[in-house]
Amino acid sequence: METRRRSIGLAEVFLIVGLLATVPCRLSALSVTVNDVECVYEFVLYEGDTVSGNFVVVDHDIFWNSDHPGIDLVVTSPAGNTVHSLKGTSGDKFEFKAPRGGMYKFCFHNPNRTPETVSFYIHVGHIPNEHDLAKDEHLNPINVKIAELREALESVTAEQRYLKAREVRHRHTNESTRRRLTFYTLTEYLVLACASGLQVVYIRRLFNKSVAYNRV
């Protein structure tokens, strides 16, 4: 990582700064299947950048009961220490300030044996501060305001993605409830009818001639 950064010249640093003022750092919400541990990496360019995101476990047909351990998320900084961790949830948002630039590791851990699909979204937002303004004369304070506005809109978009993913999960639950309701009710009626039929057969057998002859 260090060798790579040193090979970038000064002009390219300015270009990156200029690019960041024009190209929003943005990702789409990808889903990954977590069998045991799945890690994705995200590069944070500047120290002090706000890394925000969310993840939601997309439900399959297997529904979680109340003692399901959930999915854990552990965020590790390039130095190796844990920056953020969330334990045992079916989906949550996270936000932290990056203590340094570099490659951050986001690991999802599934303590259960059944594979789960996790839909995640990670966004690294950078707002040029006075240090960047002093370094690059092409940035003026309006770029700072625009960057703040862009980050605010980005957080709204991220919230919407989270809501969309949770809505999918909620809808799965609802439709499963509806299906199970119909299935269980019909089964219940059938079982009831069979039980009463068996009762009748049993009582008839109790009173038939070959048995009753010795009793009644």
Add this chain to the structure above:
Amino acid sequence: MRLRDAVIRRPAVVALLLCNMLLAPGVTAVWLNLPASGTKCVSEEIQPNVVVLADYAVVHEGPADGLPIISAKVTSPYGNTLHHKEHVTAGQFAFTTTESGNYLACFWIDSGDKSVGASVSLDWKIGIAAKDWDSVAKKDKIEGVELELTKLEAAVQAIHANLLYLKSREAEMREVSEKTNARVAWFSIMSLSVCIVVSILQLWHLKGYFQKKKLI
């Protein structure tokens, strides 16, 4: 300011394309760790008529000549292959979705060195993030702050569209919930009546049986 902006933007635009291939795998992309054997897949649930733009590249990690070779495959929810490349170290694909569902992008290692994994950086953009702002800027001849504000306006419109979508999904889900609620009530009453009917039938049948057997 405008001339200076124009002078700095043109090399920035050129550099953007270069940077996307050389530096940016790792600037605005998520990195995945490919296992030594097996496939790593990421997926996303996408609506129809959405533009998807993605760039993937194997990341230099060890010696420069030992770059692993990978293959990539992108499939639509109905199983059609949208992109399939073997024995490459980088590539890109773009398509417009025609059906709603889960779009899957899978990567696996092809090269002979099966003992070591590889890191692939994937830059996956859909919808508004995949819009080519450079061509819009050139066509409408806007640049600088106006371009930034145009991007923000497009982001706000996307937020509005997302909100309307969420609202309609919530309305559908509410209908399913209310239908399920009505069904629960109806099925419970029916279950009670099935119980009563079955027990009446039982009693009627047994009474007739005992009268036939001259027991009562």
